[in-house]
Amino acid sequence: MHWRVSSLISCGVAAVAALLGTVDAAHAAMMPPAPARAGLTAVQAHCSACHRETAPGHFDRISEERKTPEGWAMTIFRMQNVHGVRLTQKQLRTIIRYLSDVQGLAPSEIRAGRFALERRPNHPILKLPYNLPVMCGRCHSLARVALTRQPASEWRKLINFHVGQFPFLEYQDGSRDIRWWKIASTQLPAELAKLFPLHSAAWRQWRNRPRADLAGEWIVHGDTPGRGDYYGTALIKRKSWDRYGARYVLHYANGAAFDGSSDAIVYTGFQWRGTGTLGGKSVHEVYFASANGARIGGRWFLDGHAEIGGDWDAARIAGAAKVMAVIPGALKAGTRQRVIVVGRGLRGGVDLGPGTTARIVARRPYGLILSVRVNAHAAPGYRTVRVGGVWKSDLLAVYRRVERLEVQPAFAIARLGGGTLAPVDAQFQAIGYTNVVGAHGKVSAVRLGAMPVTWSVEPFNAEAAKREDVRFAGTLNQDGLFLPAEGGPDPKRRFSADNTGDLYVVATRKTGKTAVVGKAHLIVTVQRWIHPPIY
Ligand code: HEC
Ligand code: HEC
Incomplete structure (x- = not known):
């Protein structure tokens, strides 16, 4: 099975160019949704031979469930692969x-299942009740379950399909x-x-809501694990x-450019899928717009390496003054640094709290560039960031020493590559x-964010040492x-x-003679043969 669904459900550049060639863009935005009729x-043309149209627009089985674009892509992939349905890419996109x-x-x-769409x-x-983790969470993520809505009769048919399609299911599931x-x-x-019914008040309300127009100027910030904030x-x-x-x-x-562009389809009025x-x-x-269209958040990932990517948070440039992020989020006592306060409508003076002196170097559409000096004796802890009349706590911390390192994720799986199969990195x-130390001698930990460290691997146990997994x-x-x-x-x-291999991933940070160490567990296992859109 080879899935190319990421590019299928987000629109290719060529498709947009073709569309713009025939339709006046400004006019298209005003038109009633023609793709609905298409x-x-x-x-009717491609599904109704097997799924009867029992009432206008109502098809056996198809109309008895609701799901995400990725969920529909998976089902239709099976219709093509197992039931012989023939569709062009364009027809497939139209139906999804x-x-x-x-x-x-x-x-x-x-x-609940958004993490899987964001890969x-x-x-x-996922924590689900009854014994769903054991019954349904051993072969695929429970997101596949939590992103489907249908009545009991359809859930029963889905279970029947599982057993019919995979007769060895009970053994594969290790369900003895x-x-x-x-x-x-x-x-x-x-x-x-x-838990996951066909009819819900949330869907009734959402379906009838006017769709927000996401056009405009936005302030963006995010984080690329391994590379840092942007x-x-x-x-x-x-x-x-x-x-x-x-x-x-x-x-x-560090100022390095991270520019880009994309073309996207917004499904169901809020699900942004871009390439x-x-x-x-x-x-x-894979982003999601808020109901009022004022915020877009999610995750982007590399084509062919979905495990590598970053978080994305965008807010409209117009709106009430707001501090959104501080980059970097932690400052060492006794240093001078360039600090970015990401936010909108940031007017007036800046104050980063006791022990710091901040000077505005430049004002930009996304916020302020500061030069900040932190006293050698500044007390460690969170600082409230104030710009004019707006402020935010917990976005910035001052520290003298890094006292603990936590390697994230604490447990990870990587997969071998080989032949035409790309490895899954970690x-x-x-x-x-x-x-x-707080008021009554109470010690609390202040999170400083990702730190530069020296990385190494060690065998996880004696067996791994013997096998020379490192x-x-x-x-x-x-x-x-x-x-x-x-x-x-x-x-x-x-x-x-x-x-x-079975390994420890070790992060070490040395200051003078002392070293702080953090560890995570990594399992390196066999190739990933299939890449379904909802894993
Ligand atoms: C040649 C017959 C045939 C055609 C054409 C066909 N299907 Fe199906 N479909 C089936 C069969 C058989 C099942 C039940 C077995 C299964 O789920 O794989 C099914 C099941 C389904 C289900 C319920 C299963 C689930 O997991 O959600 C949906 C939804 C569905 N089809 C959608 C479609 C759509 C959309 C089309 C048109 C693009 C389509 N089908 C075209 C034969 C067909
Ligand atoms: C033995 C492994 C296994 C177990 C156990 C299992 N599944 Fe699946 N499931 C699969 C596979 C494989 C597919 C992909 C089928 C395909 O589309 O070809 C799948 C697909 C699905 C889909 C998507 C269907 C579609 O139309 O694309 C849903 C929803 C789902 N499973 C729910 C469940 C539920 C609910 C349970 C527990 C009752 C369960 N699964 C247990 C292997 C399993």
Whole structure:
């Protein structure tokens, strides 16, 4: 199975150019959603032979469930792959857009499973009630479940389809510890329908809400694990009722350019799916707009390496004055540094709290560039950042020593590459903490954010040492990025074993004679053969 869904559900550059060639962009934005009519026609043409249209616009099974664009893409992929449905890329896009709009999810219904759409690597397992983690969370993430809405009768059919399509399911699931089929075929459909029903007030309200226009100027900030914070502006233009084009002028904390652009489709009025470039690399964007269209947040990731990416937070440039971020978020006592206060409407003087002196070097559309001096004797702890009449606590900390390092993620999986298969890398960062003694002698930890450290790997246990996993499983670079080795039998290894490994990832920060160390657990395992849009 080879999924190219990221680029399928975000619009390619060529598609936008073609669209603009035929439709006047300004006029298109005002038109009623023509793709809705095109979508209905396409479903009638390509689906209704098997899924009867029982009432106008109502199709057997299809109209009995709601899901995300990625969820629809997966189902239709199966219709093509298993049931012989033939569709061009254009027809496929039209159908996914239509179904995501008329049979979609409301923002609140996406919250729990959003991490999977954003392809966040090593995300903790979703907490769901009953015995869903055991019954449904052993083969794929529970996001696949939590991003589907249907009645009990359809949940039952989905379970039947699982067993029909994968007759060895119970063994694969390792479910000899439970009576899988008994539970799945009796109580589970009703439990699932109670948690994830077809009809909801949230969807009724969302479906009838006018869609926000996301065009305009935006302030952006975010974080690329391994590379650090970035900030700048975005200019978003509307190209038709659900298509946008964006240009980004961004910088990393050290001033390095991180510019980009993208073309996006906005599904269901709030689900931004873009493809473009950032810092010269091809990326996909999975963002979500707030209900009033004032905020866009999510994650972007590299094409072909979804595990590598960054957080994204954008707010409209126009609006009430606001401090949004401070870069860097921690300042060492006894230093002078360039500090960016990201925010809008930042007028008046700046104050970063006791022990600091801040001077405004430049005013920019995304905020202020400051030169900040921190006294050698400044007390460690959080500082309130004030600009004119607005302020924000907890965005900036002062420290003298890094007292603890926490490597994130604490547990990670990387996968070997090989042949045409790209490896799945693992990105780590070392989060620093310093201790602050409070009023009654109470010690509390102040988070300092990602710190520069020296990275190394160690065997996780005696078996890993004996197998020489450190030598064979891959390499960790000094940005905290683990690059796995090639898969397949390795004649250099004992028993020609695969290059899998069980490792500690170690972050070390030395100041003078003292060293602070943090560790995480990394498992390097076999290749990832399939890349479904909802893992
Ligand atoms: C050749 C017959 C055929 C055509 C055409 C067809 N389907 Fe299906 N569809 C099936 C069968 C059989 C099942 C039940 C087995 C399964 O789920 O794979 C099914 C199940 C489904 C389901 C419920 C399963 C789930 O997991 O959500 C949906 C939704 C669906 N189809 C959507 C579509 C859409 C959309 C189209 C048109 C693009 C389409 N189908 C075209 C045969 C077809
Ligand atoms: C043995 C492994 C396994 C178990 C256990 C399992 N699934 Fe799946 N599930 C799969 C696979 C494989 C697919 C992808 C099927 C495809 O589209 O070809 C899938 C797909 C899905 C989908 C998407 C369907 C679609 O139309 O694309 C949903 C929703 C889902 N599973 C829910 C569940 C629920 C609910 C349970 C528990 C009752 C469960 N799964 C248990 C393997 C499993």
